[in-house]
Amino acid sequence: xxxxxxxxxxxxxxxxxxxxxxxxxxxxxxxxxxxxxxxxxxxxxxxxxxxxxxxxxxxxxxxxxxxxxxxxxxxxxxxxxxxxxxxxxxxxxxxxxxxxxxxxxxxxxxxxxxxxxxxxxxxxxxxxxxxxxxxxxxxxxxxxxxxxxxxxxxxxxxxxxxxxxx
Numbered sequence: 727x728x729x730x731x732x733x734x735x736x737x738x739x740x741x742x743x744x745x746x747x748x749x750x751x752x753x754x755x756x757x758x759x760x761x762x763x764x765x766x767x768x769x770x771x772x773x774x775x776x777x778x779x780x781x782x783x784x785x786x787x788x789x790x791x792x793x794x795x796x797x798x799x800x801x802x803x804x805x806x807x808x809x810x811x812x813x814x815x816x817x818x819x820x821x822x823x824x825x826x827x828x829x830x831x832x833x834x835x836x837x838x839x840x841x842x843x844x845x846x847x848x849x850x851x852x853x854x855x856x857x858x859x860x861x862x863x864x865x866x867x868x869x870x871x872x873x874x875x876x877x878x879x880x881x882x883x884x885x886x887x888x889x890x891x892x
Contacts, residue, residue, distance in 0.1 A: 769781070820854060820857070821854075824851070824853070824854065827846075827850060828846070828847075828850055831843070831846050844873075845873060848870075848871045848872065848873040849873055851871060852870045852871055852873065855869045855870055856870070
């Protein structure tokens with residue numbers, strides 16, 4: 727995932743050459759620019775199209791292509807917004823379910839079970855952090871709150887998830 731600071735938009739504009747898309751498409755687009763320039767020069771200088779030529783209708787073709795490309799962009803934007811909205815709903819559901827679990831545990835656990843209360847008080851928010859780190863393919867135990875039941879977190883053999891050590 728790319729971290730983006732919306733307040734530093736000027737740097738983002740000038741760092742476009744570092745992106746994969748610009749790097750892969752740059753040579754092809756430059757080649758197309760040279761090709762189109764050569765074709766336009768040949769037609770203007772050597773063919774000399776007349777006033778009744780079909781080349782006068784090129785503007786209509788560009789308008790139609792612009793319309794098609796704008797429709798494709800609209801559909802891509804709608805799809806991206808739908809994915810963002812779905813993620814927002816899932817995160818809201820996680821927040822509500824975590825809150826409901828905490829409320830139910832307050833009533834289920836008796837006052838004498840302080841160790842269990844402290845455990846769940848730390849682990850319910852830790853689940854959200856662990857989920858975020860899992861989705862980012864990251865391992866950041868520094869964000870987690872210390873839990874009475876877990877004394878030490880170490881990496882598994884795969885190096886991606888923690889294991890419990892007494």
